[in-house]
Amino acid sequence: MDFISILSIFVLACFVGYYVVWSVTPALHTPLMAVTNAISSVIIVGALIAAAEAGSEVAKWLGLLGVVLASVNIFGGFAVTERMLAMYKKKEKK
Amino acid sequence: MQGTTSHLRRPGPRAGVLLKFGARLARKHQPRITFGATGAILAGLSATPAHAATGEAVNPWVALAYLVAGIFFILALRGLSSPSTSRTGNRFGMAGMLIAVVTTLVTHDIANIVEIGIAIAIGGLIGFLIARRIAMTAMPELVAAFHSLVGLAAVLVGWAAYLNPAAFGLVASTFNFTAEMRDGSTIAGGYGIISPVSKIEMGLGIAIGAITFSGSVIAFLKLSGKMSGSPILLPFRHVINLVTLAAIIVLTALFAMANGPAETLPLIVAMTVLAFAIGFLLIIPIGGADMPVVVSMLNSYSGWAAAAMGFTLGNTAMIITGALVGSSGAILSYIMCRAMNRSFLSVIAGGFGADASSGGSTEGGEQRPYKQGSAADAAFMLEQAEKVIIIPGYGMAVAQAQHALREMADLLEEKGVEVKYAIHPVAGRMPGHMNVLLAEAQVPYENVFELEDINSEFAQADVAFIIGANDVVNPAAKTDKSSPIYGMPVFDVDKAKQVFFIKRSMGGVGYAGVDNDVFYMDQTMMLLSDAKKMVEEIVKALD
Numbered sequence: 171m172d173f174i175s176i177l178s179i180f181v182l183a184c185f186v187g188y189y190v191v192w193s194v195t196p197a198l199h200t201p202l203m204a205v206t207n208a209i210s211s212v213i214i215v216g217a218l219i220a221a222a223e224a225g226s227e228v229a230k231w232l233g234l235l236g237v238v239l240a241s242v243n244i245f246g247g248f249a250v251t252e253r254m255l256a257m258y259k260k261k262e263k264k
Numbered sequence: 265m266q267g268t269t270s271h272l273r274r275p276g277p278r279a280g281v282l283l284k285f286g287a288r289l290a291r292k293h294q295p296r297i298t299f300g301a302t303g304a305i306l307a308g309l310s311a312t313p314a315h316a317a318t319g320e321a322v323n324p325w326v327a328l329a330y331l332v333a334g335i336f337f338i339l340a341l342r343g344l345s346s347p348s349t350s351r352t353g354n355r356f357g358m359a360g361m362l363i364a365v366v367t368t369l370v371t372h373d374i375a376n377i378v379e380i381g382i383a384i385a386i387g388g389l390i391g392f393l394i395a396r397r398i399a400m401t402a403m404p405e406l407v408a409a410f411h412s413l414v415g416l417a418a419v420l421v422g423w424a425a426y427l428n429p430a431a432f433g434l435v436a437s438t439f440n441f442t443a444e445m446r447d448g449s450t451i452a453g454g455y456g457i458i459s460p461v462s463k464i465e466m467g468l469g470i471a472i473g474a475i476t477f478s479g480s481v482i483a484f485l486k487l488s489g490k491m492s493g494s495p496i497l498l499p500f501r502h503v504i505n506l507v508t509l510a511a512i513i514v515l516t517a518l519f520a521m522a523n524g525p526a527e528t529l530p531l532i533v534a535m536t537v538l539a540f541a542i543g544f545l546l547i548i549p550i551g552g553a554d555m556p557v558v559v560s561m562l563n564s565y566s567g568w569a570a571a572a573m574g575f576t577l578g579n580t581a582m583i584i585t586g587a588l589v590g591s592s593g594a595i596l597s598y599i600m601c602r603a604m605n606r607s608f609l610s611v612i613a614g615g616f617g618a619d620a621s622s623g624g625s626t627e628g629g630e631q632r633p634y635k636q637g638s639a640a641d642a643a644f645m646l647e648q649a650e651k652v653i654i655i656p657g658y659g660m661a662v663a664q665a666q667h668a669l670r671e672m673a674d675l676l677e678e679k680g681v682e683v684k685y686a687i688h689p690v691a692g693r694m695p696g697h698m699n700v701l702l703a704e705a706q707v708p709y710e711n712v713f714e715l716e717d718i719n720s721e722f723a724q725a726d727v728a729f730i731i732g733a734n735d736v737v738n739p740a741a742k743t744d745k746s747s748p749i750y751g752m753p754v755f756d757v758d759k760a761k762q763v764f765f766i767k768r769s770m771g772g773v774g775y776a777g778v779d780n781d782v783f784y785m786d787q788t789m790m791l792l793s794d795a796k797k798m799v800e801e802i803v804k805a806l807d
Contacts, residue, residue: 173461176574176575176578176583179580179583179584180571180574180575180583180586180587181587183334183338183583183584183586183587183588184587184590184591186338186584186587186588187338187341187587187588187589187590187591187592188591188595190338190341190342190588191341191588191591191592191595191596192595193342193345194341194344194345195344195345195346195347196599196687196689196695196696196699196714197347197687197696197699197703197709197712197714198344198347198350198696198699199596199599199694199695199696199699200403200407200694200695200696200697200699200700201344201350201354201696201700202341202344202592202596202695202696203407203559203560203563203592203593203596203694203695203696204403204407204410205340205341205344205353205354205357206341206563206567206588206589206592206593207407207410207411207414207563207566207589208357208361208410209337209340209357209360209361209585209588209589210414210566210567210569210570210585210586210589211361211413211414211417212333212337212360212361212364212570212581212582212585213414213417213418213421213569213570213573213582214361214364214365214417215364215365215368215577215579215581215582216421216424216425216432216573216576216577216579216582217417217420217421217424218365218368218369218372218380219368219372219431219432219577220420220421220424220425220428220431220432221376221379221380221383222369222372222373222374222375222376222377222380222431223372223373223375223428223430223431224375224431225428225430225431226424226427226428226431228427229423229424229425229427229428229431230376230424230428232420232421232423232424232427233420233421233424234379234380234383235383235420236416236417236420236421236424237380237383237384237387238383238384238386238387239387239413239414239416239417239420240387240413240414240417241383241384241385241386241387241388241390241391242387242388242390242391242394242410242413243387243391243410243413243414243417244361244387244388244391245387245388245389245390245391245392245395246390246391246392246394246395246406246410247391247395247410248354248357248358248361248395249391249392249395249396250394250395250398250403250406251354251357252351252354253395253396254400254403254700254703255347255350255351255354256351257400257700257703257704257706258347258350258703258709259703259706259708259709260347260348260708260709260710261708261710261711
């Protein structure tokens with residue numbers, strides 16, 4: 171992919187993000203932050219590449235540390251979102 | 265992944281023209297053209313991160329997998345449009361992450377899968393345990409802490425990419441200029457050259473990541489009370505910040521233009537250090553109650569950092585996610601600022617609260633009369649009411665009063681009283697903070713309303729029950745042009761027949777440091793106590 175294709179994806183994704191986020195109900199803004207935090211840890215992809223490839227010992231360790239940090243976020247972020255969302259209940263019909 | 269010019273042999277007249285379209289195009293359509301010496305250098309310079317992605321983009325399935333991961337992340341956010349679809353959304357998020365990680369692992373020769381497995385296990389276990397144990401009231405500081413991790417991870421990935429560009433396919437060219445010309449086909453040794461575009465993206469990723477990290481650490485310390493929430497104002501802080509910011513930009517530009525480790529290393533080190541510093545400087549002057557904006561802003565930054573890294577790696581999943589998270593945080597910051605009628609810049613400039621309290625509150629300091637009541641009085645009047653609107657604020661979170669509050673509401677509902685909850689967008693320390701706490705206390709979400717949806721109902725309400733909120737019910741926001749909170753949308757509690765105001769003491773004023781006329785209204789009864797204790801006493805009196 172060349173720079174312009176990447177840029178196109180980015181710009182379009184910004185628009186998608188804009189409309190999707192406005193449709194999020196304000197009651198779920200805290201879970202929204204938790205889940206965006208979890209998915210932004212997709213940066214783990216970069217950390218995995220750094221950790222996996224030979225070439226630089228320092229880069230490998232930075233990568234491994236990055237993998238640990240991103241994993242904390244991924245597991246923590248999704249788990250805490252799940253926990254929060256499980257609490258939102260409809261009124262019990264009696 | 266290797267040098268663009270590696271298989272170019274003969275000089276060709278169209279090389280210069282083709283250069284405009286980038287080296288990759290040239291290679292595709294005119295594989296037999298050699299650039300001159302300058303051409304070779306230019307080809308290296310004009311190379312886009314496309315080369316970067318060669319290793320991955322060659323296989324369309326891989327690119328497709330990352331795209332699917334990106335789409336799943338969009339669906340994850342889409343699910344949050346309603347509580348009933350939100351959990352499915354979260355599952356989509358998890359699936360997207362799984363796809364992205366597995367794709368990366370499968371498509372790279374993993375020499376040390378054991379180490380990586382251990383790293384994921386350690387991180388995963390820590391994250392999982394924290395998520396299980398954290399109290400819902402501590403959610404703002406947890407989110408801030410998580411943001412700092414994303415920021416730091418971005419810095420680490422950026423640095424790893426800088427140190428080992430070949431692994432990321434970032435080596436635009438590995439040739440030695442003179443040797444390249446003479447023998448044409450082979451690539452001599454020397455260092456890998458990262459294209460300037462890649463370096464700018466890398467530099468941005470590192471800088472934004474570093475700002476996110478140090479800013480989030482400060483936000484975490486302030487939110488968790490490990491550091492005073494009051495603004496810390498350095499002299500000339502705006503000048504310092506602007507100079508630091510300018511220095512970061514200049515260093516990034518120099519970094520992009522420099523070649524070879526000897527030139528680039530000091531630049532990137534200095535840039536990283538300054539970026540850490542400015543994150544710290546930007547957040548320390550911002551007061552505790554402005555933290556919802558700060559947390560949203562840092563949320564946004566963590567997204568932009570991921571997006572910048574996505575550009576560097578040419579990874580669709582990272583770019584889509586970065587754009588989503590970036591816009592999400594930006595929109596939340598905007599919503600918070602609008603709810604306080606303050607501009608984003610004025611929040612970021614900081615100092616709110618510190619300036620206001622010194623800047624003379626309204627009507628001087630004379631003691632005005634107010635009515636104080638007991639739990640029994642409140643319980644008696646609540647029982648008589650037909651409609652009660654509860655307005656929770658940060659004080660409720662501090663006192664952990666949400667469960668007791670729900671018990672009280674249950675008892676009232678059993679007695680036929682209609683109970684609704686009204687939530688201001690900036691109540692609490694992060695967007696949606698109050699909603700989560702009420703959800704934790706199992707308040708059905710249909711009973712919880714936003715400011716604009718419920719504000720007209722106060723006129724029909726018998727009781728407005730304010731617990732731990734203050735500025736969001738202050739009528740000065742509507743009437744007093746000199747008030748620091750003027751223009752902020754507030755609840756019209758003065759229209760309710762009766763107002764109960766739970767507050768620890770009469771001494772403290774709200775965050776904005778302004779007196780609140782609601783305290784002194786005829787229909788107001790002040791319930792001076794700890795929020796949880798007071799509500800528990802009311803519950804006892806109702807039984």
